Amino acid sequence: MGFWNREGVSPSGTLFSWDELSRISRKGALLSALKEKGQLYSPEDLELMLNRYAKKLENVPKDYGDSLLYYARIQIVDGYHRMMTDELSEIRGAVPLASSWKKFTADAKAAASKGTPGDRLRSLKYLIAAYTVYIREEPVHPVGMPFPGGFSVELYDGEYYCPVRAVWNDIDDAFCKFCPAIQSRERDLLLSKSERDIVTKKEKLNNYFYNFKG
Incomplete structure (x- = not known):
């Protein structure tokens, strides 16, 4: 090349x-x-x-x-x-x-x-x-990159999530403070994908009816 x-x-x-x-x-x-x-x-x-x-x-x-x-x-x-x-x-x-x-x-x-x-x-x-x-x-660490505890960087519903984003944010030589990923929520670490999909769908419906249907 x-x-x-x-x-x-x-x-x-x-x-x-x-x-x-x-x-x-x-x-x-x-x-x-x-x-x-x-x-x-x-x-x-x-x-x-x-x-x-x-x-x-x-x-x-x-x-x-x-x-x-x-x-x-x-x-x-x-x-x-x-x-x-x-x-x-x-x-x-x-x-x-x-x-x-x-x-x-x-x-x-x-x-x-x-x-x-x-x-x-x-x-x-x-x-x-x-x-x-x-x-x-995108996050510096690729989607799928594993971290201790069995969790990994992921792309879910158009958003990047990282299980150590908040923990590593203040480490001087880490890229975390510049990373577009957000800290994985507790439910992201506890629920299966299908369970998360159900919760996310309910949230979107509630948001729609609250903001657009009065």
């Missing part, structure tokens, strides 16, 4: 300035910038990210670790490919970015300015997350 970097860029050091990206205010301009910065990376960079993630899972039960690694590949590799091949219509490209964008870029700059060899890959992680959250308006 033509967007890969095959020039042998040094793997150390930050490749670009997040200050530059912080000044972008529209989705179209951001997607173009993300693609430009994404070209600085190679397939080996993505595999290195996955290998480092896998290293962190060495003490995790194998079945759970394998599941996490599967979704991490969706998050990292598939996320990168979507970022590099996506196109926005003129109307979508003119949509303003969410107000949290400047805070996101400030966090990205801090994460990629630690003066270590990991700065470069941390910038890549933030690039992919920027695409997922601010262009696609």
